[in-house]
Amino acid sequence: MQFAKRLDNVETSAIRELFKLLGKPGIISFAGGFPDSAMFDVAGIQEAANKALTENPGMALQYGATEGFGPLREQLAAFMATKGAKDVYADNLMVTTGSQQALDLLGKCMISPGDKVIVEGPTFLATIQCFRLYGAEVISAPVDANGVIVEELEKLIAEHKPTLVYLIPTFGNPSGATLSLERRKRVLELAVQYKTLVVEDDPYGDLYFDAPPPASLLALSSEVLGSREWLAHCGSLSKVLSPGLRIGWLIAPAQLLSKAVMCKQFSDAHTSTFAQATAAQYLLAGHMPATLAKMRKVYASRAQAMMDALRAALGDAVEFTVPQGGLFLWVRLTGKGGQLADASVLAKKAIEAGVAFVPGAPFFSQNPDMSTLRLSFATADEDKIRDGVARLAKALAA
Structure with a gap:
């Protein structure tokens, strides 16, 4: 068969491929980016689904508007x-089938073959794949513990004149970094100055551990004149309610949003009306604050347990960014004392020792750092986290 040439630019997800290796009994996985299914408010979702079917079953089970189910759009705006x-x-909000679809729609609407886009280095692997699928040259901007380094970002924007800049400002995947308030405002100023679309992906912002993070770029855009016209915001209920509902949303300038709606019509016509009606009832019932409070407490404890275990078991063999929220710990092998510094080699040894993680290299669009790895603390309890880190230390010493 002759496949589309665009497929030459992409390959299957390294994370999805890794899952094929996880069938070994008793393996502890730090690999996935999933929320813990034990955190799902099953009773609340069931109540919401029942209400959706009771109050207006015909609407909940019928085709719907491409832009999204009206009551859900109102609840999401609130x-x-x-x-x-x-x-x-x-x-000015459209519902998407997860925020992943929002990113895909942005790629369809904005990227032509040969266009340049800037992402963080490292960033969400699926975004790199998505943008490359549409023919983009994906350029990497360096990050530190405070997010993308804006001075370097400006240099890259000025040099490459990108079609868009994609950022995860809050509890980045995989970096765990949080963009500082000062840098957030500067990013918005750069968007206006260079007339460049900035895409803010914010699936983790509600999962803070202690104090809330700085306001989103979307919230701050009212303080930077003209920035709203150069900003698209992607949100999701996947990490805070249920990935299975596949509810995301896109907020964007009117002209861009109308193009995205048109492209969604060609894709899936509309996101599941039943899932949208269920989510709308859930939000309307006011369950979300308590659900978020529970998640924040659990994930904060697990993150701390993982950091403590890494310090105790691996010492100066690793260093990591201390996350303020989210689901991930971004770790670098230091190679001190002659220890292993290649995460891809360690990943194979770790599987043999009964623990899995994702090597960091696939999260870079350019110049991958082979010493990095992503650990998720979301789905393992604290005892399993300590056990898994002990196995990781054993693999590193092997």
Whole structure:
């Protein structure tokens, strides 16, 4: 068969491929980016689903508008208002099948073959794949513990004149970094100055451990004149309610949003109306604050347990960014004392020792750091985390 040439630029996900190796009994996985299924509010979701089927079953089970189910769009706008984005309305928000679809729609609408886009180094692997699928040259901007380094970002924007800049400012995947307030404002200023679309992906922002993070770029855009016209915001309920509902959303300038709606019509017509009606009832019932509070407490404890275990078991063989929230710990093998410094080699040894993680290299669009790895603390309890880190230390010493 002759396949589309665009497929030459992409390969299957390293993370998805890794899952094929996890069939070994008793393996402890730090590999996935999943929320813990034990955190799902099954009773609340069941109540919401029942209400959706009771109050208007015909609507909940019928085809729906491509832009999204009206009551859910209203609830999502209200949800965004609680986070400081007070000028978001149902009409400037479209519901997507997970935020992954929002990114795909942005790629379809904005990227032509040969265009340049800038992402963080490292960043969400699926975004690199998505943008390359549409023919983009994906350029990497360096990050530190405070997010993308804006001075370097500006140099790259000025040099490459990208079609868009993609950022995960809050509890980045995989970096765990949080963009500082000062840098957030500067990013918005750069968007206006260079007339460059900035895409803010924010699936983790509600999962903070202690103090809330700085306001989103979307919320801050009211303070930087003209920045809203160069900003797209992707949100999701996958990490805070249920990935299975596949509810995400895109907030963007009107012209871009209308193009995204058109492209979604060609893709899936609309996101599941039943899932949307269920999510709308859940938000309307006011369950989300308690659900988030529970998740924050559990994930904060697990993150701390993992950091403590790494310090105790691996010492100066590793260093890591201390996350303020999210699901991930971004670790670097230091190679001190002659120890292994290649995470891809360690990954194979770790599987043999009964623990799995994702090597960091696939998260870079350019110049991968082979010493890095991503550990997720979300799905293992604290005892398993300590056990898994002990296995990791054994693999490193092997």
